[in-house]
Amino acid sequence: MDPPTTLQDSGRKLLLSSREPATTPVHKLYTSPDEMTVKAGGTLRLQCIFGGRPLSVIFWSKVDGNLPKSRLKDLTSPESDYGKTLLVENVHPEDAGRYECRAGDLSHSVNVRVLGE
Incomplete structure (x- = not known):
């Protein structure tokens, strides 16, 4: 591995490295609740942020x-x-069921219930 290069910029040091960018494993940041209810005709919004x-x-x-x-x-x-x-x-009754989001080796599922009109 090459030694890091040092640059001067307005009195601050900036180190540059020839190493590969850092990697971090996939992890959940936010997911919709495990159970959701939506009215028929409405909009279903599910979120998974990894x-x-x-x-x-x-x-x-x-x-x-x-x-x-x-x-x-x-x-x-x-x-x-x-x-x-x-x-x-425009959610229909047949949209009820279990939805899953997946990123890498992680997944999250949400059971969706649809209320009739």
Whole structure:
């Protein structure tokens, strides 16, 4: 390994190293509660925020069925916080069930109940 390079900048020292960037394991920062209830016709908002370096891609699934793709907000958009938030619009009774988010080796599931109109 090369020795670090020292630069002077307004009296401060800046050390530069040729080492690889630091990595940290994936860990949960925030997740939606384990149980959620939403009214039919409303919007379901589930969140999973994981830390770690490099940042992991978050994958969403519905454990006991398929995600309602036609009513999902774009998971790559700023509104979904680039996958950290799953948004289902115009919720139907069949949207009830268990949803899971996964990043690396970690996962979190939320059981969703839908109240009729």
